[in-house]
Structures are given as C-alpha cells and as structure tokens.
Amino acid sequence: MESQRSYFGKALIDLGRRNPNVVVVGADTTESIKTIDFGKSFPDRFFQLGIAEPNMISVAAGLAAAGKIAFAATYSVFGSAHTYNVIRQNVAYTNLNVKIFCSHAGLTVGPDGATHQMNEDIALMRGIPRMTVLVPADGPETAKCVDAAAAMKGPVYCRFSRTNVPTVTSAEDDFVIGRARVLRDGSDVTLIGCGLMVARCLEAADALKRAGIQARVINLATAKPLDIAMIDRAARETGGIVTAEEHTVVHGIGAAIASAIAANHPVPIAMVGVQDVFGESGEAEELLRKYGLTAEKIVDGAHDVMKRRDRKR
Amino acid sequence: MVDVSEELIASLKKKAVTLRKHIIRMTHNAQSGHPGGSMSAADIVTALYFHVLRVDPKNPTWPDRDRFVLSKGHACPVWYAALAERGFFPVDELLTFRKLNSRLQGHPELGTTPGVENAAGAEGQGLSFSVGLALAARMDHKPWRVYCILGDGEQDVGQTWEAAMSSSKYGLDNLTAFIDRNGIQQEGRTEDIMPLEPLAEKWEAFNWHVLTIDGHDFRQILAAIEEAHRTKGRPTAVISRTVKGKGVSFMENKIKYHGAATSDEELKLALAELDAQEAAI
Numbered sequence: 001m002e003s004q005r006s007y008f009g010k011a012l013i014d015l016g017r018r019n020p021n022v023v024v025v026g027a028d029t030t031e032s033i034k035t036i037d038f039g040k041s042f043p044d045r046f047f048q049l050g051i052a053e054p055n056m057i058s059v060a061a062g063l064a065a066a067g068k069i070a071f072a073a074t075y076s077v078f079g080s081a082h083t084y085n086v087i088r089q090n091v092a093y094t095n096l097n098v099k100i101f102c103s104h105a106g107l108t109v110g111p112d113g114a115t116h117q118m119n120e121d122i123a124l125m126r127g128i129p130r131m132t133v134l135v136p137a138d139g140p141e142t143a144k145c146v147d148a149a150a151a152m153k154g155p156v157y158c159r160f161s162r163t164n165v166p167t168v169t170s171a172e173d174d175f176v177i178g179r180a181r182v183l184r185d186g187s188d189v190t191l192i193g194c195g196l197m198v199a200r201c202l203e204a205a206d207a208l209k210r211a212g213i214q215a216r217v218i219n220l221a222t223a224k225p226l227d228i229a230m231i232d233r234a235a236r237e238t239g240g241i242v243t244a245e246e247h248t249v250v251h252g253i254g255a256a257i258a259s260a261i262a263a264n265h266p267v268p269i270a271m272v273g274v275q276d277v278f279g280e281s282g283e284a285e286e287l288l289r290k291y292g293l294t295a296e297k298i299v300d301g302a303h304d305v306m307k308r309r310d311r312k313r
Numbered sequence: 314m315v316d317v318s319e320e321l322i323a324s325l326k327k328k329a330v331t332l333r334k335h336i337i338r339m340t341h342n343a344q345s346g347h348p349g350g351s352m353s354a355a356d357i358v359t360a361l362y363f364h365v366l367r368v369d370p371k372n373p374t375w376p377d378r379d380r381f382v383l384s385k386g387h388a389c390p391v392w393y394a395a396l397a398e399r400g401f402f403p404v405d406e407l408l409t410f411r412k413l414n415s416r417l418q419g420h421p422e423l424g425t426t427p428g429v430e431n432a433a434g435a436e437g438q439g440l441s442f443s444v445g446l447a448l449a450a451r452m453d454h455k456p457w458r459v460y461c462i463l464g465d466g467e468q469d470v471g472q473t474w475e476a477a478m479s480s481s482k483y484g485l486d487n488l489t490a491f492i493d494r495n496g497i498q499q500e501g502r503t504e505d506i507m508p509l510e511p512l513a514e515k516w517e518a519f520n521w522h523v524l525t526i527d528g529h530d531f532r533q534i535l536a537a538i539e540e541a542h543r544t545k546g547r548p549t550a551v552i553s554r555t556v557k558g559k560g561v562s563f564m565e566n567k568i569k570y571h572g573a574a575t576s577d578e579e580l581k582l583a584l585a586e587l588d589a590q591e592a593a594i
Contacts, residue, residue, distance in 0.1 A: 062447075
C-alpha cells in the first residue's frame with residue numbers, strides 16, 4: 001500500500017514533464033506532502049512560501065492569472081479553513097486555474113489530534129460557487145485527479161488522507177470529474193462512499209452479501225458537482241442509501257446526497273461519518289473505530305434504511 | 314528627478330481631475346461606494362494609466378501587457394474611471410457602477426470588467442496576487458512589470474507581510490507596490506486604529522527598496538517609478554503620502570468620506586471645485 005501522497009507527488013512530476021505550464025507552490029509541508037520532488041525536478045517552477053498559506057493561495061492565483069496551472073498543496077486544515085476567504089475571492093470568484101491538493105484530511109491524521117483533523121473541508125469547499133471538489137478513494141485515483149484537475153478550466157479542491165489506503169479502483173477505469181462509479185452492483189441497498197471510506201463500503205457489502213443482501217457500492221470521487229443521475233438511479237433502483245465519509249455528517253457528501261434525493265426521489269438514508277464533534281489524538285484505525293467510521297456501522301446503516309424503507313412499503 | 318515636460322505634467326493633472334469628477338459622480342449616483350480612498354489614489358493611478366503602463370484597451374488581455382493590481386479594492390471607482398478614460402469601455406458606463414446587471418461591481422471582479430486584473434474587496438490579498446504575476450513574468454523571461462496599489466489600512470493585514478516576505482525572498486524587481494498612505498481607514502486614523510509607523514522602516518526590514526514621496530506630485534510619482542525600474546534584485550515600495558478625499562476641500566481628510574457618497578448639494582460643490590481646478594491648469 002502506497003500513500004495517496006506518494007501517488008500525488010509522482011503524478012505531479014509526470015504532469016510537469018508533459019506540461020511546462022504547471023507550477024507548484026508549497027507552505028513548509030512539501031516533504032510530507034511529496035511536492036518537494038516536483039521542486040527537485042523543476043526548481044524554476046516550484047515556490048516554497050513558508051508557513052503563510054493565505055499568501056500561498058493568492059500567489060497561486062497570480063501565477064494562474066498569468067497563464068500557469070498552479071497547484072497549491074499542503075495539509076487540508078491549512079489549505080481549506082485557514083485560507084477560506086482567499087480561496088473564495090482570489091481563486092473561485094476569479095475562476096482561475098488553481099488546483100488545491102490537500103493531504104492529511106479527516107481523522108486519520110491520527111496522533112496530531114483535533115487541530116489537524118480536518119473534518120469540515122468538503123463542507124467548506126462545496127459551498128463556494130465554481131469550486132470542484134474531489135475526494136479520491138485511493139492512490140491511483142489520486143493520481144488521476146491530478147491529471148483531471150489540470151485538464152479542466154477553473155478551481156479544484158482535492159482532499160485525501162495521510163494514512164495508507166488499500167487500492168479499490170482499477171487502473172483501467174477512466175476518471176471523469178462529476179461522474180461517480182459503481183464498484184459493485186446490487187439492488188437491495190446502495191452504499192455511497194468517498195475517500196478511504198470506499199474500501200469500508202466494499203467490506204460492508206461483503207458482510208451484507210453473507211447475510212443475503214446485495215448492496216450496490218458507489219465511489220463518489222467527485223463531491224461537487226454531484227453525479228445526480230447516478231444517485232437518483234440508486235435511489236429509484238435500491239430504495240435506500242447509506243453514505244460514508246471521513247468528514248462531518250454536517251454538510252458532507254451525505255448531506256449533499258440527501259438533498260439531491262429529496263429533490264428527486266426521496267428514500268431513507270443513513271449517514272456514516274463524524275458526528276459534529278472534534279476528533280482527538282490516537283492511531284488512525286483506533287480513531288475510525290471510536291468515531292464510528294467502520295464497515296460495521298455501514299452495515300448497521302444498511303439494515304436501518306432497509307427496515308425504514310420496508311415499513312413504508 | 315526624471316526629466317518630464319510641463320505639458321506632460323499639465324495633461325496628467327487634467328486627467329486626474331477628470332478621474333476625480335468621475336469618482337464623485339459614480340459614488341453620488343450609486344449613493345454608496347468609497348470616494349475618499351479613490352481620490353487619494355487618483356494621481357498615482359493617472360500616472361500609471363496615462364504615462365507608464367503598456368496596456369492595449371483594444372486587447373485588454375494582451376499577454377505582454379503590464380499588470381496593474383488594485384489591492385485596496387474599495388477604491389475601484391478610480392480604476393474604473395481610468396479604464397474608461399483610457400478606452401477600455403465607454404465612459405457612459407461609469408454611471409452603472411454598483412447597479413444591478415452592471416459590469417462595474419462594487420468591488421473589482423476579474424473577467425467581467427475589461428482591464429480589471431484582480432478581484433479585491435477583502436483586504437490584503439492583492440500584493441500576494443501580484444507576487445504570483447511577477448513570478449510568472451520572470452519565469453517566462455517577459456519584460457512586463459507589475460504595479461500594485463495597497464491601502465494603508467491593508468498594512469494591518471497579516472497577509473500583506475506574508476506577501477512582502479515572499480517578494481523579497483524571490484527578489485522581485487519587476488514588482489512595484491504603492492502604499493496609499495492617506496492615514497485614514499474605515500473607523501478612524503490609522504495611527505489610532507492600529508499604529509503603522511515607522512512604516513518605511515518596516516518595509517525596509519522586509520528587504521524592500523523603499524521610497525517615500527508626495528503621492529499627489531506627478532514628478533515625484535514618475536521619478537519613483539523610474540527608480541523602481543532601475544532597482545535590481547529587490548521589489549520597490551513607494552510609500553505615497555496622500556490626502557484622503559484629495560481634490561474636494563470639504564472631503565479632504567474626513568473619515569466620513571471613506572465610505573460615504575456626496576449629497577446632491579455636495580455634488581454640485583464638489584464638481585464646481587474640480588472644474589475650477591481644471592480651469593486653473
């Protein structure tokens with residue numbers, strides 16, 4: 001298992017070789033987030049700007065305004081919350097080619113504790129007009145996000161975890177921003193996950209299968225714009241949805257999906273995620289267990305939505 | 314001191330009066346906006362747009378143009394006035410300022426107004442944006458330069474100093490920052506709200522080349538720009554002593570006109586004063 005950061009760093013170098021217009025800015029986290037290797041390969045296109053993330057984001061915007069594709073990368077707590085209004089005014093309102101890639105999202109930052117466990121960034125970034133929000137499930141998909149972000153016009157926020165995650169996507173899958181992907185088909189219930197929770201949705205589907213329940217599993221790698229058609233189809237065909245995210249359930253993908261199905265085809269929904277609380281120090285796995293981000297909770301959610309659905313029928 | 318003709322100075326003075334009249338009319342018509350800080354920056358903006366900047370009104374996004382960044386976005390009336398007078402869009406359009414469906418937003422929007430180069434309003438982001446532009450010019454070996462106007466209120470903002478550090482780290486001698494030192498911010502005198510002095514020493518400590526000028530004296534403004542062009546290896550900060558509301562006696566140095574438009578009666582008085590100034594040039 002290689003980290004999403006490693007895939008990110010390598011994909012950035014590959015992209016840099018193909019496209020001389022790509023530049024990277026950093027904020028004293030370049031070694032851990034693996035952009036330092038881009039700096040070694042292309043020293044003239046790499047800018048270490050120190051612990052000054054608002055400046056980093058605006059500098060990226062200035063570079064983009066002059067025609068560059070600017071990748072700004074750091075930890076998600078700094079790259080989203082600390083810089084929110086700079087992103088809003090200098091990146092999104094301007095509709096510039098700034099691609100903000102943030103590692104260390106969610107609880108699994110681990111021992112650093114709640115200050116560094118960014119469970120609100122999807123909510124923050126989804127709220128900004130013109131912003132595209134990506135949450136890749138694994139390393140290979142993180143690499144694909146780099147290319148897809150560079151290929152599209154306008155701002156992108158992409159978040160991933162510090163911890164190593166199993167590979168759940170296949171190399172041949174083409175990655176299209178705005179399109180979710182069915183990883184496993186099923187008609188009894190739908191499990192929609194993003195980031196490292198996609199692997200847990202697959203685990204949960206295995207457990208449900210043993211109980212005779214065929215769960216559909218969807219990898220929602222684009223948190224904005226939502227793949228409304230696929231979500232709508234899942235609601236109509238399976239009649240119940242469980243969402244899973246390493247993020248607060250307040251305005252995360254669960255809430256986004258809930259509002260989408262409410263507008264189209266309301267069905268029971270259960271949300272697995274962080275329950276409007278701060279995290280704490282601990283190992284990644286311990287934290288996921290303590291805060292209920294497990295395959296078991298997804299299974300419980302599936303039973304719950306099926307029960308609620310069947311009561312209505 | 315640069316050698317400039319009397320004719321040039323006279324024409325710049327006239328243009329600055331024209332911009333100030335536009336500012337007064339635009340903010341009066343909108344009954345909102347920020348006339349005071351627009352008028353304090355009017356002479357610097359005039360010098361840049363009518364003598365210094367290489368821009369093409371017919372091709373506002375010409376890749377090799379000089380970049381003007383207004384960090385103190387609330388002063389956009391002076392920017393819009395200069396762009397209109399320079400031919401980027403019709404002068405008539407100025408009176409749509411702050412109205413529904415206008416291209417002239419209350420604070421600058423990138424991509425909507427021809428000639429506008431940045432979005433600003435939340436203070437303290439423009440110098441960082443300018444750093445990105447200047448880095449791009451240097452990376453591409455382009456001769457175009459970046460000029461940024463900051464308010465003195467923006468010296469309160471932490472990001473201004475983040476930008477200052479990064480400018481000198483990268484030795485951005487293609488970047489010139491004017492600090493519109495009118496001494497007044499929204500709620501009072503800068504030295505009461507958050508003391509800035511010694512300001513020149515602060516910029517010097519951040520490894521900038523620092524000049525202090527009278528921001529209403531065209532010879533000094535042009536000389537400062539010349540010196541910035543000659544300065545190698547460091548960005549130049551031009552601390553420009555200005556008067557908030559400059560050009561209209563009852564608005565000068567008044568905190569109120571940071572963010573208040575003139576009344577109908579004041580409009581007449583203000584325009585009469587500006588007309589008299591124009592006639593005297």
